[in-house]
Amino acid sequence: MYAGVFPASNRSRQTPGTTAPSYLARPRQISLFSPDAEIYRQGDRSGLVYRVEFGAVRVYRLHAGGRRQVVSFHLAGETFGLEADRTRRFFAEAMVHSGLTVVGNASAETTSEDLLALALRQMISAQEHLLVLGRQSALEKLAAFLLDIAERQGDLDPIDLPMTRIDIGDYLGLTIETVSRSFSKFRDEGILRLHGARTVELLKPDRLRLLCQ
Amino acid sequence: MYAGVFPASNRSRQTPGTTAPSYLARPRQISLFSPDAEIYRQGDRSGLVYRVEFGAVRVYRLHAGGRRQVVSFHLAGETFGLEADRTRRFFAEAMVHSGLTVVGNASAETTSEDLLALALRQMISAQEHLLVLGRQSALEKLAAFLLDIAERQGDLDPIDLPMTRIDIGDYLGLTIETVSRSFSKFRDEGILRLHGARTVELLKPDRLRLLCQ
DNA sequence: CGGTTTTCTTGATCTAGAGCAAGGCGCCGC
DNA sequence: GCGGCGCCTTGCTCTAGATCAAGAAAACCG
Numbered sequence: 001m002y003a004g005v006f007p008a009s010n011r012s013r014q015t016p017g018t019t020a021p022s023y024l025a026r027p028r029q030i031s032l033f034s035p036d037a038e039i040y041r042q043g044d045r046s047g048l049v050y051r052v053e054f055g056a057v058r059v060y061r062l063h064a065g066g067r068r069q070v071v072s073f074h075l076a077g078e079t080f081g082l083e084a085d086r087t088r089r090f091f092a093e094a095m096v097h098s099g100l101t102v103v104g105n106a107s108a109e110t111t112s113e114d115l116l117a118l119a120l121r122q123m124i125s126a127q128e129h130l131l132v133l134g135r136q137s138a139l140e141k142l143a144a145f146l147l148d149i150a151e152r153q154g155d156l157d158p159i160d161l162p163m164t165r166i167d168i169g170d171y172l173g174l175t176i177e178t179v180s181r182s183f184s185k186f187r188d189e190g191i192l193r194l195h196g197a198r199t200v201e202l203l204k205p206d207r208l209r210l211l212c213q
Numbered sequence: 214m215y216a217g218v219f220p221a222s223n224r225s226r227q228t229p230g231t232t233a234p235s236y237l238a239r240p241r242q243i244s245l246f247s248p249d250a251e252i253y254r255q256g257d258r259s260g261l262v263y264r265v266e267f268g269a270v271r272v273y274r275l276h277a278g279g280r281r282q283v284v285s286f287h288l289a290g291e292t293f294g295l296e297a298d299r300t301r302r303f304f305a306e307a308m309v310h311s312g313l314t315v316v317g318n319a320s321a322e323t324t325s326e327d328l329l330a331l332a333l334r335q336m337i338s339a340q341e342h343l344l345v346l347g348r349q350s351a352l353e354k355l356a357a358f359l360l361d362i363a364e365r366q367g368d369l370d371p372i373d374l375p376m377t378r379i380d381i382g383d384y385l386g387l388t389i390e391t392v393s394r395s396f397s398k399f400r401d402e403g404i405l406r407l408h409g410a411r412t413v414e415l416l417k418p419d420r421l422r423l424l425c426q
Numbered sequence: 427c428g429g430t431t432t433t434c435t436t437g438a439t440c441t442a443g444a445g446c447a448a449g450g451c452g453c454c455g456c
Numbered sequence: 457g458c459g460g461c462g463c464c465t466t467g468c469t470c471t472a473g474a475t476c477a478a479g480a481a482a483a484c485c486g
Contacts, residue, residue: 061344064426069347071340084333089340112325119332120297126339127284127302131274133346134282134386138443165464173347178443180465196452197464213277351473378434391473393435409482410434 030101033094039081041091046083048102049110049118052076055098056162059090060170070171072125073163075152079103082118096162133173136212141172142182143211146192150202158193158201165197243314246307252294254304259296261315262323262331265289268311269375272303273383283384285338286376288365292316295331309375346386349425354385355395356421359405363415371406371414378410 030053033039039050039057050057057074071090074080083089104110132144145168150159161168165176172179183200186192191208193201202208243266246252252263252270263270270287284303287293296302317323345357358381363372374381378389385392396413399405404421406414415421 063344063348067348069344071343082333084337089337112329116325116329116332119329119336120295123332123336123339124297124302126336126343130284130339130343130346131276131282133343135276135280135383170348175444176464177445177466181443184465377432388474389434390436390475394473397435411482 028101030099033098033100035094035096037094039092039094039100040088042088044088046081046086046088047105049079049081049104050092050100051079051103053099053101055100056095057092057098057100058095058163058167058171059092061090068170069173070167072122072129073149073167073171075149075162078152079118080122082115082122095164095167129171132212138172138174138178138182139185140211141174142168142179142186143208145172146200146202147205147208147212150205158195158199161198161200241314243312246311246313248307248309250307252305252307252313253301255301257301259294259299259301260318262292262294262317263313264292264316266312266314268313269308270305270311270313271308271376271380271384272305274303281383282386283380285335285342286362286380286384288362288375291365292331293335295328295335308377308380342384345425351385351387351391351395352398353424354387355381355392355399356424358385359413359415360418360421360425363418371408371412374411374413 033055040046040048042061052074054076056076057080058070059072059074059080060068060070062068072080073095081092104114128148132141136144146159149161150157153159163171165179168174169176169179174182183192183194183197186208187194189207191202191204193203195201246268253259253261255274265287267289269289270293271283272285272287272293273281273283275281285293286308294305317327341361345354349357359372362374363370366372376384378392381387382389382392387395396405396407399421400407402420404415404417406416408414
């Protein structure tokens with residue numbers, strides 16, 4: 001399993017201005033990424049848009065003092081990587097073993113309608129994320145997060161979290177301890193059951209829905 | 214001054230599904246809005262995209278418990294109101310006496326390229342806002358906010374804040390008291406000067422830039 | 427103008443969540 | 457199957473910012 005090559009997992013940093021490797025430009029070919037493998041980095045020349053075939057991806061920015069803000073997670077079937085400008089504004093990494101295909105290239109191959117739809121989706125996702133970050137308590141943030149992930153996994157119970165507590169914290173603007181305590185609180189109240197830290201069974205999703213209104 | 218009609222300031226709530234009033238559909242005609250006048254509300258049928266000719270607009274959502282999250286401010290020359298769906302997801306209000314023109318209608322009149330550019334701009338704005346909300350201190354948030362507004366006003370000193378402390382707080386995820394204390398802190402450190410609460414002279418913008426990296 | 431209202435500032439507490447520390451658990455490699 | 461390392465949980469303390477409570481300063485309005 002995963003015996004194949006993971007071309008981007010240890011590829012050298014792509015110098016801004018160079019074109020992307022050709023294996024990424026071939027549509028339908030799946031590129032494989034190991035956990036924590038870099039997909040692109042801030043400052044890279046933008047262009048390719050990716051679709052997650054399997055696995056999961058985090059998109060983030062680094063701040064001063066080592067602080068990290070995760071902007072979005074992308075699960076199987078989802079698309080990411082559209083930029084407004086020539087230059088990547090974020091880092092993207094696989095969180096688990098993942099397979100990506102290139103679905104488009106901002107300059108060609110893709111209709112303006114497709115790009116508009118993608119831009120609008122990314123806009124909504126950023127706006128909804130912003131609403132959660134702004135004025136919600138830790139419990140409300142985690143509730144919104146769990147419901148979002150559950151829905152995007154097709155409401156299959158139990159849900160599988162491909163990200164660590166650190167990722168969740170950096171996504172919700174919380175520390176890993178607060179995330180953990182919030183999980184425990186929900187567990188103690190019978191709202192969810194934890195089968196290991198990464199597998200969550202939502203026993204009372206309505207209680208979560210109540211929390212985020 | 215402002216003796217004219219303010220058609221939307223006390224118009225009855227627009228029932229979702231009805232078409233917008235025809236005076237709004239005529240391009241280049243300026244619609245005037247009084248302070249706090251509603252431009253559209255969550256649940257309205259979406260369609261029109263506006264350009265601020267003069268004045269300023271806030272876009273926000275209401276949460277449970279009366280909490281409000283301001284998603285964006287729009288100053289003269291800026292465009293807002295593009296939605297991904299049939300239905301408005303936010304409220305929009307004028308903050309001061311404002312004049313708006315209709316620059317497009319999602320279904321026609323506008324090229325897909327224009328809409329894409331607008332969607333990308335709104336996406337970036339939401340993402341940058343999200344980065345500020347996530348992991349920044351009150352002082353860092355206010356610094357980022359002031360630099361953003363200053364730049365959007367063409368770096369004219371002093372800058373004019375068309376919004377109240379409440380608006381700023383609801384935009385940055387802070388209380389009005391914390392916003393006020395942060396202003397005072399900057400004033401005491403000689404970073405800015407306040408000529409009344411709404412007029413701010415940035416004496417040391419570099420100090421602010423240092424704060425938000 | 428002068429009075430009223432609203433917005434802003436400042437001070438004094440209080441608290442949610444951060445930070446620090448110490449186990450515990452599970453996962454991975456051997 | 458076993459050992460070790462990284463991730464997660466839990467408890468304790470501390471602090472940034474919320475909340476509560478007055479005043480001060482603008483903006484508004486007749």
